Amino acid sequence: MSGSLKKTGAPSLEELAASPAFPSEEQFKRGPVAVIECVEEIPCNPCESSCPRGVIRVGEPITNLPVIDLDGCVACGACVAACPGLAIYIKDYTYGPDTASISFPYEYLPLPKAGDVVEVVDRYGGTVCKGTVLKVRSPKAYDRTAVVTVEYPKEFFYEAISMKRLAC
Numbered sequence: 001m002s003g004s005l006k007k008t009g010a011p012s013l014e015e016l017a018a019s020p021a022f023p024s025e026e027q028f029k030r031g032p033v034a035v036i037e038c039v040e041e042i043p044c045n046p047c048e049s050s051c052p053r054g055v056i057r058v059g060e061p062i063t064n065l066p067v068i069d070l071d072g073c074v075a076c077g078a079c080v081a082a083c084p085g086l087a088i089y090i091k092d093y094t095y096g097p098d099t100a101s102i103s104f105p106y107e108y109l110p111l112p113k114a115g116d117v118v119e120v121v122d123r124y125g126g127t128v129c130k131g132t133v134l135k136v137r138s139p140k141a142y143d144r145t146a147v148v149t150v151e152y153p154k155e156f157f158y159e160a161i162s163m164k165r166l167a168c
């Protein structure tokens with residue numbers, strides 16, 4: 001499936017590429033980076049104060065779309081857990097010769113665990129491939145939003161954004 005945010009509820013790759021915080025292909029190929037998929041002008045800015053490196057800026061008015069200085073991003077994941085819109089990931093195109101990795105927010109129980117094989121989903125909730133959980137982080141500072149890291153085939157690099165919820 002593809003289409004615009006207004007038609008489908010999820011931004012197309014073209015809309016994302018036109019937004020001020022989406023990395024270029026060249027930036028993705030350098031290594032792990034934060035990916036901010038925030039394309040609607042809403043009053044929101046926790047991402048700005050969450051970054052220990054101070055590289056995310058919303059500024060005034062608060063409805064500005066976030067911008068990021070990717071050269072200063074160390075892919076720590078703090079902004080991933082802080083975004084109430086679940087709109088930030090860390091993606092690493094360089095993870096392996098044939099695999100990429102993604103760290104995404106996950107607010108369901110049960111949590112997956114390292115080694116689990118999971119279904120990786122796209123922006124519409126459809127399964128795109130299988131992936132293997134590398135780690136699950138849920139420190140107190142993340143306030144009950146876990147950050148799950150999954151390795152998956154590089155050919156699905158752009159489509160992947162999360163994993164299918166596990167059965168209780």
Ligand code: SF4
Nearest residue numbers: 051073074076077079
């Ligand atoms: S991943 Fe870490 S360093 Fe990079 S923008 Fe997010 S909070 Fe800042």
Ligand code: SF4
Nearest residue numbers: 038044046047083085
């Ligand atoms: S916290 Fe998330 S939803 Fe809010 S402005 Fe930042 S990226 Fe957008």
